[in-house]
Amino acid sequence: MIYLIGFMGSGKSTIAKQLSEELHKEYIEMDEEIEKKEGATIPQMFSDHGESYFREKETLFLKSIKGDEIVSTGGGIILADENRDLLAEGTVFYLQASWETIVERLADDTERPLWKGEIAEKKARLEERLPLYESLADYIIPVDGKTPGVITDEIVKCL
């Protein structure tokens, strides 16, 4: 399994699609699949039941993925020990975007429940997660200023 990890806005979904075409493998967009399975959007899950409810569903879904696919994860996948153990069984690519890139890409985002509120809080969330992304990564792919094509090629060369 190939797992793409990284903060919100790092380009996991875009790269998963391109990688899927390049490698002729299926890809799974975790957030979308969880939404389909639960019959609710992520913002709805967060507002109706709280973040921990979404995290439970996220872990359940991650556990259910079998086969040899490309998995685009949600930015918080690295928070649970159990998830980290599962990810470590596959090949993990960390799409490393700088704070500036993330802010630029998510400037118009009004959907993501954890991309709301104070800028300092969001930056702290990224900083808290950085060591987790880094330690779990088999490969760290810096993405700032690169096109999806270039990023995809870099990943393919690592395989």
Ligand code: S3P
């Ligand atoms: C989250 C990231 C989101 C989604 C949920 C929580 C996070 O996915 O799973 O809103 O905790 O960083 P993306 O990384 O695809 O935005």
